[in-house]
Amino acid sequence: MATKRDYYEVLGVERTASSTEIRSAYRRLAARYHPDVNPGDHTAEEQFKEINEAHEVLSSAEKRQIYDQFGHAGPPGGLGGAEGFGVGDIFDMFFGAGGGRAGGAERTRQQATQGADLRYDLEITLEEAAFGAEKTLKLSRLEACEHCDGSGARPGTSLQGCPACHGTGQVRHVQNTILGSFATVTPCARCRGEGRIITDPCPACHGQGRLRRSADHDIQVPAGVDTGTRLVDQGQGDAGLRGGPPGDLYIVIYVQPHPHLTRRGHDVIHEAKVTYAQAALGDTFEVPILGGREKLTIPEGTQPGATFRLRGRGLPDVNGRTHDRGDELVVIHLQVPTHLTDEQRRLLKELAAASGEKLHPDERGLFEKVKDAFTGKA
Ligand SMILES: [Zn+2]
Ligand SMILES: [Zn+2]
Structure with a gap:
């Protein structure tokens, strides 16, 4: 590992510089050495990384304090802590003195995120519920970007280990108290816990690694389903992030009356x-x-x-x-018929008489008589 330049030297500021001075020095230098401004310039790229690393440390009060105290070498010997870890390890995570601490497998695991599950409400007829049906679903889902193979990095370029957490995806904050040193672990803000950062994003997906697409997806609805039946189509949800597994597709059945x-x-x-x-x-x-x-x-x-x-x-x-x-x-x-012809009325009366019934159908109620008066039947 090449000797590291002093972070204050990198940013060209005094050791007593205020956070505002550090920020403006960083902005000025980052603009000058940004890879977009210096395409193909390897030296500028290295300097850009160095500037970012220096800023990452010096812009954090806690990290700056540890750096001021111990420099790049880190604190001598483990100071010990409540959980029994050495502060030297923590320091490595901050400043990467050990370089590449996280193994490849560990990195992959941290970056890979499973895609989201999707829900699709499917309306079918009662006949389709009875006999089963083949249906084509119109899905809108995130699919892996084929341009960058889901990595999010411009093809031909690769992801860079995150300088803030050195690929671990986590940062530890140490607090020294009279009871000892306490550490809290939080996801790295710089790389959002992924451990690696994209310096040259894929132009197709803008570094997301996924693109929203509409897709026709055929499914077989089994016979006998009912409203509320939930079918699961594994792996048909959103694509995973950075090689993570896809989510599942849940199809919720609604049977029309x-x-x-x-x-x-x-x-x-x-x-x-x-x-x-x-x-x-x-x-x-x-x-x-x-x-x-x-x-x-x-x-x-x-x-x-x-x-x-x-x-x-x-x-x-x-x-x-x-x-x-x-x-x-x-x-x-x-x-029961609501309107009878004269013929039907006569035959029904005959039927009633033949059955021995004594009906008085003409003695209708007052309401009926009033109604007939208005409709001109009376
Ligand atoms: Zn892409
Ligand atoms: Zn990070």
Whole structure:
């Protein structure tokens, strides 16, 4: 390791310089040696790094104090602390006297961040819930930038070890008290805990390593799902950061109401309206079922509220615990006509008389008479 220049010398300030003087010296020098201003100039790049490192230390009161006391070499021998670590180690983390302390594997782990899980609310019909369906989801998610392979660095350049934390992603602050030295560990602010910094960002993703993309994603909705069923598609969420694993995609099912069928567990219910004649004489008619229509025969003398079961016309168990589908239950409702023709009225009266009923249909209530007066029927 080359001998390090004194940080005050690097920034060209006095040892007694105020924080304002240090900041303005840093800004002036950083502007002069910035890689954007000196493309391809390796010396300028090294100086730029040196300036940043010096500023990193001298702009922090705590770090500056330790540096003033011990210089680059760090404090002699471990002073010991409450947790039994040597201050020399801490010093290494601040100033990198040991260089490359963190191993490659450790660095990778610290930088790699799992992508976020995504939630997709999917509306399907009751038929799709019953038989399963193939659906194409329109996703908007972060995908790895193919230009830089997700690194965020301009292709051909590499990430630099963060000078502030020397690749550990963490900084320790030491407090000396009469009880001993205490250390607190916080994520490095410079590299946001990633341990490495991008000096030359990828132009496609601006150093993010990921780009928001819309993607068509095909999924298979299994038969038997219900509102609130959550399907998980592993690895289909946002891409991870710096090689981290992707998040998962959660698909939350919402089954739309069906115009003729109501779901009850694995069964569906259909409310069928029949006339007095159909119920009394019996009839065969079509009822809606999942995915079509089917003939239902009701016997003579069917009562309102009677229920007929169409076996296997319901939904399957989504977990496949049984191969039997549920049933469709047809509930019979009696439909009473609201308007009768004279012919119908006469025949119904005859029917009533034949049944021995004594009706007085003409003795309508006051309300009906008033209504008829207004509608011109009276
Ligand atoms: Zn990129
Ligand atoms: Zn850092």
